[in-house]
Amino acid sequence: MSKRTSLKDIADKVGVSTALVSYVINGQEKEKRVGKEVVKKIRTAALELNYQPNQIARSLRKGSTKTIGLIVADIANPFFGNLARVIEDEASRLGYTVIFGSSDEDSGKMESLVDILINRQVDGFIIVPAEGTELQIKALQEKKIPLVLTDRYFIDVTTNYVALDNYGASFDAITHLIANGYKKIGMIAYKSNLIHMQERVRGYIEAMKANNLENEIRLEEVRYNYTMIDNEKAMNNLAIGEKKIDAILFATNSLTVSGLYCIKKLNLKIPEDLAIIGFDGNEAFDFFYTPLTYIEQPIEEMGKEAVGMLVEQIDGSTKIAHIKLRHTLIKRQSSL
Amino acid sequence: MSKRTSLKDIADKVGVSTALVSYVINGQEKEKRVGKEVVKKIRTAALELNYQPNQIARSLRKGSTKTIGLIVADIANPFFGNLARVIEDEASRLGYTVIFGSSDEDSGKMESLVDILINRQVDGFIIVPAEGTELQIKALQEKKIPLVLTDRYFIDVTTNYVALDNYGASFDAITHLIANGYKKIGMIAYKSNLIHMQERVRGYIEAMKANNLENEIRLEEVRYNYTMIDNEKAMNNLAIGEKKIDAILFATNSLTVSGLYCIKKLNLKIPEDLAIIGFDGNEAFDFFYTPLTYIEQPIEEMGKEAVGMLVEQIDGSTKIAHIKLRHTLIKRQSSL
DNA sequence: CTGAAAGCGCTTACAG
DNA sequence: CTGAAAGCGCTTACAG
Numbered sequence: 282m283s284k285r286t287s288l289k290d291i292a293d294k295v296g297v298s299t300a301l302v303s304y305v306i307n308g309q310e311k312e313k314r315v316g317k318e319v320v321k322k323i324r325t326a327a328l329e330l331n332y333q334p335n336q337i338a339r340s341l342r343k344g345s346t347k348t349i350g351l352i353v354a355d356i357a358n359p360f361f362g363n364l365a366r367v368i369e370d371e372a373s374r375l376g377y378t379v380i381f382g383s384s385d386e387d388s389g390k391m392e393s394l395v396d397i398l399i400n401r402q403v404d405g406f407i408i409v410p411a412e413g414t415e416l417q418i419k420a421l422q423e424k425k426i427p428l429v430l431t432d433r434y435f436i437d438v439t440t441n442y443v444a445l446d447n448y449g450a451s452f453d454a455i456t457h458l459i460a461n462g463y464k465k466i467g468m469i470a471y472k473s474n475l476i477h478m479q480e481r482v483r484g485y486i487e488a489m490k491a492n493n494l495e496n497e498i499r500l501e502e503v504r505y506n507y508t509m510i511d512n513e514k515a516m517n518n519l520a521i522g523e524k525k526i527d528a529i530l531f532a533t534n535s536l537t538v539s540g541l542y543c544i545k546k547l548n549l550k551i552p553e554d555l556a557i558i559g560f561d562g563n564e565a566f567d568f569f570y571t572p573l574t575y576i577e578q579p580i581e582e583m584g585k586e587a588v589g590m591l592v593e594q595i596d597g598s599t600k601i602a603h604i605k606l607r608h609t610l611i612k613r614q615s616s617l
Numbered sequence: 618m619s620k621r622t623s624l625k626d627i628a629d630k631v632g633v634s635t636a637l638v639s640y641v642i643n644g645q646e647k648e649k650r651v652g653k654e655v656v657k658k659i660r661t662a663a664l665e666l667n668y669q670p671n672q673i674a675r676s677l678r679k680g681s682t683k684t685i686g687l688i689v690a691d692i693a694n695p696f697f698g699n700l701a702r703v704i705e706d707e708a709s710r711l712g713y714t715v716i717f718g719s720s721d722e723d724s725g726k727m728e729s730l731v732d733i734l735i736n737r738q739v740d741g742f743i744i745v746p747a748e749g750t751e752l753q754i755k756a757l758q759e760k761k762i763p764l765v766l767t768d769r770y771f772i773d774v775t776t777n778y779v780a781l782d783n784y785g786a787s788f789d790a791i792t793h794l795i796a797n798g799y800k801k802i803g804m805i806a807y808k809s810n811l812i813h814m815q816e817r818v819r820g821y822i823e824a825m826k827a828n829n830l831e832n833e834i835r836l837e838e839v840r841y842n843y844t845m846i847d848n849e850k851a852m853n854n855l856a857i858g859e860k861k862i863d864a865i866l867f868a869t870n871s872l873t874v875s876g877l878y879c880i881k882k883l884n885l886k887i888p889e890d891l892a893i894i895g896f897d898g899n900e901a902f903d904f905f906y907t908p909l910t911y912i913e914q915p916i917e918e919m920g921k922e923a924v925g926m927l928v929e930q931i932d933g934s935t936k937i938a939h940i941k942l943r944h945t946l947i948k949r950q951s952s953l
Numbered sequence: 954c955t956g957a958a959a960g961c962g963c964t965t966a967c968a969g
Numbered sequence: 970c971t972g973a974a975a976g977c978g979c980t981t982a983c984a985g
Contacts, residue, residue, distance in 0.1 A: 287978055298956045303980060314954055336736040337677045338978035341961050346673065348716075348737075356705065362698035369692065369719060378733060380684075380716050383705060397714060400672040401684075538900055545904075564874055564901040568881075623962055634972045639964060650970055674962035677977050 286330040294330070295322045302327075306334060340402065349591065350398035351381040352391060352408045360534045360561045360580070361409070364431070367584030368407060375592050377404070386505050388413045395421065405591045407431055412475050427594035431587050433477040434603075441594065443586040443604040447477050450576045450608035451484025454530050454558045457574075458616055459492050463528035463556055467499035467519040469512060469540060470532035481532045481560070499526055508539050516543040520555055527555060528616070534561035541569055557615045574616035577609040622666040630666070631658045638663075642670060676738060685927060686734035687717040688727060688744045696870050696897045696916070697745070700767070703920030704743060711928050713740070722841050724749045731757065741927045743767055748811050763930035767923045769813040770939075777930065779922040779940040783813050786912045786944035787820025790866050790894045793910075794952055795824070799864035799892055801833050803855040805848060805876060806868035808838035817868045817896070835862055844875050852879040856891055864892035864952070870899055877905055893951045910952035913945040 288306070292299045297319060304313040305323040326332075340346040349372050353361040365381060372379050380398060384391040391411045398406065405427035410418060415435050421428050422440065434442035451468075458466055468485045471478050482500060489498050501515035519526050531537040537559035549555050551571040559566055559575035566573035586604050593600070624642070628635045633655060640649040641659040662668075676682040685708050689697040701717060708715050716734060720727040727747045734742065741763030746754060751771050757764050758776065770778035787804075794802055804821045807814050818836060825834050837851035855862050867873040873895035885891050887907040895902055895911035902909035922940050929936070 285978095288980095289978075299979080300956065300958095300981075301954090307980085316954060319954085333732070333736055335677075335738065335978050337673055337682065337738045338961090339980075341671075341673045341677050341963085341977090342979045342981090344961070355702065356692070357695070357699045357702035359693070359695060359698070362695070363693045366691065366693035366719060369717070373718075378716055378718075378737060380714055381705070382709075382714075383702060396669070400669055401714060402671065402673045541904055564899065565904045568877055568901045568906075569904045570906040621962095624964095625962075635963080636965075636972065636974095637970090643964085652970060655970085671962050674977090675964075677961090677979085678963050678965085680977070 285335070286332050287335070288332075290330055291323060291326045291332060294326045295319070297323070306332070345404050345595075346402045347377050348401070348403045349377050349379045349588070350395075350401075350403035350406045350408075351379050352384055352394050352398075352406065352410075353381065354386050354409055354411070355383045356381060357383075358535060359563055360578070363580050364584050367581050368588055371585045371588040375588065377588075377592070384409075384411045386411045388417070392417055399424075399426070404595045405429075407587050407591055409433065410435070410475075412473055427591055429587050429591045429594070431583060433475045436476060439601060441590050441602050443583055443590065443602075443606065444477060445578050445583075445608055446605040447480035448484040448487075450560075450610075451481045451530065451532075452488045453484075453608070453610055454574075454576055455485055455488035456492075457610060457612065458528045458530070458556060458558065459488070459494070461556070461616060463616075464494055465497050465499075465526040466494070466528045466530065467501065467526040468530045468532065469501045469503060469515050469519070469536055471536065472502035472504055478532060485530060497526075503536065508535060509542070512536065512539045513543050513546075516540065516547065520544075520547060520549060528552075528557070529555060530558045530560075532560055534559070534563055536560070537573070537575070538563060538565055541565065551615050552617050556617070558610075562611075569615070571615045572613040574613045575611050577611050579606050579609070582606055621671070622668050623671070624668075626666055627659060627662045627668060630662045631655070633659070642668070681740050681931075682738045683713050684737070684739045685713050685715045685924070686731075686737075686739035686742045686744075687715050688720055688730050688734075688742065688746075689717065690722050690745055690747070691719045692717060693719075694871060695899055696914070699916050700920050703917050704924055707921045707924040711924065713924075713928070720745075720747045722747045724753070728753055735760075735762070740931045741765075743923050743927055745769065746771070746811075748809055763927055765923050765927045765930070767919060769811045772812060775937060777926050777938050779919055779926065779938075779942065780813060781914050781919075781944055782941040783816035784820040784823075786896075786946075787817045787866065787868075788824045789820075789944070789946055790910075790912055791821055791824035792828075793946060793948065794864045794866070794892060794894065795828050795830070797892070797952060799952075800830055801835075801862040802830070802864045802866065803835035803837065803862040804866045804868065805837045805839060805851050805855070805872055807872065808840055814868060821866060833862075839872065844871060845878070848872065848875045849879050849882075852876060852883065856880075856883060856885060862891070864888075864894075866894045866896075868896055870895070870897035872896070873909070873911070874899060874901055877901065887951050888953055892953070894946075898947075905951070907951045908949040910949045911947050913947050915942050915945070918942055 288299045288302045291302045310320045382394040388411045391414050409432045415438050418438050430440050430442040470482050503511035531540050559573050562577050566575050624635045624638045627638045638659050646656045718730040724747045727750050745768045751774050754774050766776050766778040806818050839847035867876050895909050898913050902911050
C-alpha cells in the first residue's frame with residue numbers, strides 16, 4: 282500500500298504544528314480559536330493531499346474505536362441476516378461500523394469470537410447469546426464492556442436486552458388455533474435452555490391449560506445440529522397414526538422450514554390434515570401451497586433498539602433496560 | 618471499561634523489558650533466544666494478569682489490521698447472506714476478521730462505505746461492485762489496496778475477480794427450456810450495465826439465436842428500486858394476451874421471488890401456462906406449489922476463492938486471476 | 954492564537 | 970541473552 286498522507290504531511294506543507302491540523306480536521310477551529318488564514322490553508326492542503334484520517338491511530342489514542350461487535354447464531358439465516366442489516370444501518374447512522382461473527386449456537390465458538398472482538402477493541406457488543414454462555418456475558422460485564430443481548434437473555438445475569446415477548450407470541454398463536462376449532466395442538470421446539478425457547482414453550486403450555494387442553498399437550502424437542510433428522514422423527518410422532526394432532530406450532534424460522542419439508546414428504550393437506558403456524562417471516566411461507574400463518578417479529582425495532590441502547594451505554598449511561606417487543610400474528614390459510 | 622493489562626504491566630511485574638514480553642507473547646522466544654526462566658515467568662504473569670494483546674496498537678505499529686472489508690449489495694438478501702457466511706468462515710480460518718457493509722446497488726453509498734473502511738485500515742476488500750463504480754475501483758488500485766471483485770467485475774478495469782460464468786448459465790437454462798419444447802421464451806432482468814446482468818441477458822439471446830428463435834426474444838428490464846412495480850408490468854406484458862410467452866427465465870434471486878408473487882396474482886398454472894427458471898437458490902423455490910427449476914451458484918467456492926485470492930494479494934502476490942465458476946441447473950417440475 | 958511534547962500499546966532494529 | 974529507544978499517526982493538556 283502506498284504511503285498515505287498523515288497529519289504531519291499537512292502540517293509540514295502548511296508550516297504549522299500537527300496540533301492545529303488536528304483541530305481543523307476535527308472541526309474544533311472555533312473552540313481552539315485557530316486563525317482564519319491558517320484554517321483555510323490547512324483545508325486546502327488536506328484536500329490537495331487527499332487526506333484521510335487514520336482511524337486506527339485515533340482509536341489507539343482515544344481508546345474508542347467506533348466499532349460494534351455483532352454476534353449472531355448464523356448470518357446466513359434470514360432472521361439474523363435481516364437483523365444484521367437493520368443494525369448495520371442504525372450503527373452507520375450513529376457513526377459506528379460493525380464487525381460480525383456467527384456462533385452456530387456453540388458456546389466455544391462464541392467465546393473465541395468474543396475474544397477476537399475484544400482484542401479488536403470494539404466499543405461494545407450486540408450478542409444473540411448461545412446456550413451456556415452466562416459466564417462469558419458476566420465476564421464481559423466485569424470488564425465493564427458495554428453490551429446488549431438480543432433475541433434472548435439470561436434470567437440470572439442482569440443485562441440490557443431487547444427481545445420478543447415470546448410467551449405472549451406463542452400464547453396468542455395457540456389461542457388463535459383454538460378459536461379456529463383446533464384442539465389437538467402440538468409444538469416442535471429446539472431442545473434448549475435458552476429463555477426465548479423456554480418462553481415460547483411456556484406460552485404454548487399455558488395457552489393449552491387455559492383452555493383445558495392440558496391433556497392434549499404434545500411437545501417435541503429437536504437438536505439444533507440435527508434439525509432435519511429430529512424434526513422428521515418429531516413430525517412422524519405427531520402427525521401420523523392413532524393419536525395424531527390436528528395443528529402445530531413451530532418455534533423458529535428454521536424449524537418451520539424444515540417442518541415444511543417433512544409435510545411435503547408426508548403429503549399432508551394443509552390445513553385439512555394439519556393446521557400450521559410458523560415463527561418469523563420467510564419468503565417460503567408465502568409460497569407454500571397454503572400460505573402460512575406466522576408470528577412476525579418486529580426486526581426493525583429490535584435492531585434499532587439494540588443499537589440505541591448500546592450506544593447510550595458506550596456514551597456512559599449505566600441505565601439497564603429490558604425491552605420486550607410485541608409480535609404480530611399474520612393470519613392466513615394454514616390455520617383456518 | 619476498566620484498565621486492561623498491557624505488555625508493560627507484565628514487563629514490570631517480571632522485571633524485564635517490554636521487548637522480551639513481546640517476543641514471548643508472539644512466540645519468538647526461540648529466534649530471539651530468550652532465557653528459559655524468563656520465558657516461564659512471562660508466561661505465568663501473562664496468564665495471571667489475563668493479558669489480551671491490543672490489536673489496535675499492533676495494527677498501528679505493523680500497518681496491517683488483519684481485517685477484510687466486505688461490501689455486498691444487501692446482507693439481508695439470502696444470496697449475499699450466504700456468501701458473507703462463507704467469507705466469514707474462510708477469513709476466520711486465515712486469521713482475519715470481516716467488517717461488512719451493504720451498498721444497496723448505489724454508487725454513492727458504496728463510495729462512503731469504501732472510505733469508511735479505508736479509514737479503518739482494512740488490509741483489503743472483497744466487493745460486489747455497484748453500477749458506475751469503475752473509478753472507485755481504479756482509485757483503490759492506484760492506492761495499491763488489495764481487492765477482489767465478486768459476482769461482477771468491470772471489463773475496463775483489470776482486477777482480480779471471481780464470478781459465475783453467467784453467460785453459460787443462462788445459455789444452459791434456455792437450452793433446457795427449448796429441449797423441453799418451449800419456444801416463446803421471455804426473460805426478466807434488471808436494467809443494468811453490470812457485466813453479470815449483461816452476460817445473463819447475452820446467454821439468453823445467444824441461446825435463442827442458436828435455435829433460430831431470434832424472433833421470439835422478449836426481454837423486459839426492471840429497475841432495482843422498483844422491482845415489484847416494474848416486474849408486475851413486465852409480467853403483464855409477457856404472460857398475458859395474444860402474444861403471450863410460454864416460458865420465462867428470471868435473472869436473479871430477488872427477481873424470481875417478486876416474479877412468483879406476480880404469478881400467484883395472475884393465477885398462472887406452472888408449467889402449463891408458463892414454465893419458469895429462477896436464479897440462485899431460495900427456500901421459497903422449494904415450496905412454490907410447483908418446485909422451481911433454478912440456476913444454482915457455487916457460493917461456497919465463490920466465497921472461499923475470493924478470500925484466498927485476497928489474502929494472497931495481501932501477502933504480496935501481484936498475480937491477477939480471473940475465476941469463472943460453473944453453475945448447476947437444478948431441474949424440477951416448473952420447467953417440465 | 955500557536956507549538957512542543959507526551960502518550961495510547963505495541964514491534965523491532967540496534968547496541969551491548 | 971537482554972534493554973533502551975524510536976516510531977506507527979493521532980489527540981490533547983500545557984505553556985506561552
